[in-house]
Amino acid sequence: MDRFSQISVRTNRYSVPVRLIGRTVRAMLHASELVVYDGQQEVARHERLIAKGKTRLDLDHYLEALVRKPGAFAAARDQMSYRGFLAELLMAECDARARRRSERRIKAAQFPREKSLRAFDFEANGNVDAAVIHTLATCEWVKKGLPLCLIGDSGTGKSHLLIALGTEAAMAGFRVRYTLATKLVNELVEAADEKILTKTIARYGRVDLLCIDELGYMELDRHGAELLFQVLTEREEKNSVAIASNESFGGWTKTFTDPRLCAAIVDRLTFGGNIIETGTDSYRLASARAARAQSAASG
Template sequence: MNAKTIPASTPAVTALGDQAAEAAIATACRTLFMPTIRDQASPMAEAAARERLSHKAYLAEVLAAECDDRDARRRIRRIKEAKFPRTKHLSDFDTAAIEDLPPARLATLATGAWIDAGEPLVLLGDSGTGKTHLLIGLGTAAAEQGRRVRYVTTAALVNELTEAADAKQLSRVVGRYARLDLLCLDELGYVSLDSRGAELLFQIITEREERASIATASNASFSEWGQTFTDPRLAAAVVDRLTFNAHIINTGTSSYRLRTTRARSEEATLQEGDQP
């Protein structure tokens, strides 16, 4: 007889008491790594009985709860793995402070479509203009969407690569950075790199070229990057790779932090003046 014509047998069902069922659920959930169902199966079963849900509806509810919690745990894990130095969200950023970043453009960037396309992003501007806030905010949004993200300063990355090269572990470290969905590279241009450090950093950039996104923040214009990469040809190659099909945002010269401090100071002065 053809296997397709064999009628499906009815699954055997074991009659269990409540305590035995709870023990079986707990054991199965530990085996299957389903902590939410383990914790919520009983109270959700009571709720299902009150609402007279079918067995299928109850099963759908507990599975949905496990999936939701798993997504939440993954978002938390991705953010932790990114190693952001502080918490920053795009919702806290004042887009009115940057002419080059209207809300609609920021909303588009927040979707992460540019990351999926492997496109670079470059933030250029003076200190205090919001570059790091945007870098962390966009990285956080990407991590919350389930992407693998890592934040690192240029100096820290070069030091890590140099130590890896000395320990003959460079290929392993380069491979780890290559597997990221988004590399947030901060403070490019703040310090000059020696020829070895510049070449090691170039390996990371080349490994991700047109395949995986790099978001870079720099206080130096492209013409000044030669001061960071002392070899003019290497500097030109870095600029070429980080700007090809890139989203470039100029954050300007007006310090966001200084404006915020002044606004708070003026508000405090007004409040003091209103006191009798």
């Protein structure tokens, strides 16, 4: 008996009770029916299949397993048909599997913390258009391989949006990877030293969305900038890159000291993409001040 609680008889398959999975049963094939025994006890009886490669199921054989599924008792209460009951259970199982796949993709993305669009305070930051962000959450830009730039001062929510939109992409079925800019460059430098640079660049090139945070916080030497440029070139017009930076594009020459290389990187990260400016007023700092003021007032 296989893991689907079925036995195979002359190219056809017949169900048996799930409690017998792992047991050896005996099948007697007659002219018009098939009878299955567990020892001397009859455990299943089916009308014989004539055509080859067919399957005959008795839903009662699966009832023991089905009643342990969510919704089973509600279905019994509502007197749902076996067919409807099974359809509901299969849908629940599909939903559960999809949820587990999403959880695996989110874990594989290596986000440093959980962030969601639902938790983003659009009222606190009037620079961020909620309609634009929710359009980005549909992930059409990821599907098309377009870039996204989130530019703004510290505390304006750009990293929150980067992680939240990356999470939306993972939930939509895309392969996502999050990394800090300095961490990525350090990894590329080490890969070059260890003669595995091509393999490392290819690995970063395969994900559907690469999220690079804190680009612009630290100056990169020419070698590091060139390695980062190779990753961006590998992904150009094929897979999306989303970045968060505290520097406007005019200030990127502080990070990429070679003007021509800086211009090429900006071109890779902006061509055909979206640019979201989160502003200069830190609502994180404002929230902290408001909380302290409220605490002082109540004390």
